[in-house]
Amino acid sequence: MVNTSDVVIVGAGPAGVAAAISAANQGLNVILIDSKSKERIGDKVCGEALSKKTVLKVSKMLDIDPPREEEINAKIETMVVRTGDPEINIELPAIGFMINRHIYGQRLLKEALSRNVKLVDNCKVSTPIIEKGRVVGVIAKKADKEEEFRAKITIDASGCRAVIRTNLPEDFSPRLYKKLTKNDYASCFREIIELKEDHDLHGKIVLQYEKDIPEPGYIWFFGDGKQRLNCGTGFQKIGKNEQLSVKQVYFNAMKKYYSDYNVIDGRGDVVPVQPPLWNAVAPGLIVVGDAAFHADPLTAEGHGPALLAGTIAGKVAKQAIEKGEYDINNLWQYNVEVMKEFGSDNSLYKILAVVLKRIGAEDLEFLIRKRVIKQSDLSVEGLSKKESIFSLLARVIRCFPKMYLLLLMKKALSATKQIKNICYQFPNDYREYENWKRKMELIYQRFI
Numbered sequence: 281m282v283n284t285s286d287v288v289i290v291g292a293g294p295a296g297v298a299a300a301i302s303a304a305n306q307g308l309n310v311i312l313i314d315s316k317s318k319e320r321i322g323d324k325v326c327g328e329a330l331s332k333k334t335v336l337k338v339s340k341m342l343d344i345d346p347p348r349e350e351e352i353n354a355k356i357e358t359m360v361v362r363t364g365d366p367e368i369n370i371e372l373p374a375i376g377f378m379i380n381r382h383i384y385g386q387r388l389l390k391e392a393l394s395r396n397v398k399l400v401d402n403c404k405v406s407t408p409i410i411e412k413g414r415v416v417g418v419i420a421k422k423a424d425k426e427e428e429f430r431a432k433i434t435i436d437a438s439g440c441r442a443v444i445r446t447n448l449p450e451d452f453s454p455r456l457y458k459k460l461t462k463n464d465y466a467s468c469f470r471e472i473i474e475l476k477e478d479h480d481l482h483g484k485i486v487l488q489y490e491k492d493i494p495e496p497g498y499i500w501f502f503g504d505g506k507q508r509l510n511c512g513t514g515f516q517k518i519g520k521n522e523q524l525s526v527k528q529v530y531f532n533a534m535k536k537y538y539s540d541y542n543v544i545d546g547r548g549d550v551v552p553v554q555p556p557l558w559n560a561v562a563p564g565l566i567v568v569g570d571a572a573f574h575a576d577p578l579t580a581e582g583h584g585p586a587l588l589a590g591t592i593a594g595k596v597a598k599q600a601i602e603k604g605e606y607d608i609n610n611l612w613q614y615n616v617e618v619m620k621e622f623g624s625d626n627s628l629y630k631i632l633a634v635v636l637k638r639i640g641a642e643d644l645e646f647l648i649r650k651r652v653i654k655q656s657d658l659s660v661e662g663l664s665k666k667e668s669i670f671s672l673l674a675r676v677i678r679c680f681p682k683m684y685l686l687l688l689m690k691k692a693l694s695a696t697k698q699i700k701n702i703c704y705q706f707p708n709d710y711r712e713y714e715n716w717k718r719k720m721e722l723i724y725q726r727f728i
């Protein structure tokens with residue numbers, strides 16, 4: 281059976297549903313496919329922390345209500361970076377919500393359906409359809425029957441495993457990265473737990489650095505309402521960590537902090553840890569959310585970026601369809617806007633993730649205790665600010681005798697400044713991309 285539409289979207293997570301609402305708002309007819317049943321859409325293993333600023337912005341752009349009371353488990357005000365000694369920590373403002381992903385995801389889906397988006401659930405997409413050098417739809421299986429979904433624009437919103445992007449022929453659109461290797465994602469395990477007594481993490485999300493947790497090295501505890509916490513950890517299963525069980529590492533770390541609790545939900549999943557794909561378009565195709573590595577490589581915050589990327593994708597799809605041109609040139613604006621919205625920040629956070637990984641839990645405690653690392657150093661502004669010679673000198677003195685840490689931080693600061701500058705210069709013309717990318721990759725290669 282062949283189905284046709286203006287836009288076909290693979291995946292009804294936040295990226296896919298935002299893309300569907302955005303495209304439908306502009307009068308496009310949209311088919312949204314997900315392998316889950318309609319009722320399970322939105323249910324996803326997640327830390328569930330969502331930035332207020334991002335979600336308000338997206339809600340306005342999509343003309344939908346911001347998260348409603350029944351969709352919010354708790355409010356967040358602060359992110360705490362903690363080490364072995366709980367007294368030694370850095371607090372950062374982090375205004376947001378602990379969101380119930382399933383309930384919120386179901387509401388977003390309802391918003392899409394009310395705009396005449398056609399949902400095809402229980403339907404597993406396997407490959408893209410490519411004709412004359414352009415993606416013109418996808419092949420999927422529903423109830424053991426193979427179906428074709430043909431469209432002017434295809435959006436891959438299928439999450440980290442990126443079923444369309446990774447199934448494109450190698451020689452198709454060389455500017456698009458088409459792989460998914462073990463270097464590209466972290467395996468995670470997370471639990472939502474109910475404690476016997478209340479906790480002291482209301483309004484807080486805590487990244488607890490532990491020396492026995494492989495890089496990036498922390499277990500998280502997010503205050504999720506009265507007596508409730510969302511906890512988890514994750515790391516790349518590569519090199520010496522390949523055989524480690526994420527679940528076991530999590531339980532070993534967890535027992536130091538909480539042991540007497542009921543598990544409301546405990547599951548594993550994967551999240552991308554690379555900088556965003558600076559090019560996430562190919563002829564007829566836009567890649568959004570985790571499928572384009574849009575999550576923050578340090579904190580795994582990907583819900584907000586997925587919503588934003590989907591919103592932009594719907595708008596750019598409309599512009600291309602209006603022109604009747606679906607080549608890279610006509611989709612390039614998507615990359616430009618993603619870079620402006622969060623691509624530049626997430627490119628910097630990759631460097632911060634690598635630095636924290638190299639420093640390790642014990643030295644991080646030293647740096648925080650000696651006030652060599654301050655609150656401002658862990659923000660995008662802090663990463664790219666100019667430091668006076670006097671404050672640098674003060675840090676040098678405090679860092680003695682671990683001067684290698686200061687050298688590492690200095691190298692990182694230099695890399696982040698260069699990355700920020702290059703992000704500003706992201707080309708509006710796709711023909712300048714290869715040159716731009718070479719410059720960017722050189723900085724990462726020198727640092728990582």
Ligand SMILES: Cc1cc2nc3c(=O)[nH]c(=O)nc-3n(C[C@H](O)[C@H](O)[C@H](O)COP(=O)(O)OP(=O)(O)OC[C@H]3O[C@@H](n4cnc5c(N)ncnc54)[C@H](O)[C@@H]3O)c2cc1C
Nearest residue numbers: 291293294295315327328329405439468569570581582583
């Ligand atoms: C343990 C963990 C903790 C996290 N914590 C946070 C956090 O606290 N805050 C935050 O902002 N982000 C967090 N994230 C990241 C966040 O969950 C993702 O970035 C976000 O869900 C990405 O949205 P998406 O729409 O791109 O992909 P997804 O949410 O993964 O949605 C993809 C959809 O595609 C569907 N699909 C997949 N393959 C196919 C196929 N072949 N055919 C049809 N449908 C398909 C899936 O069923 C799914 O519905 C966390 C992730 C993990 C794993």
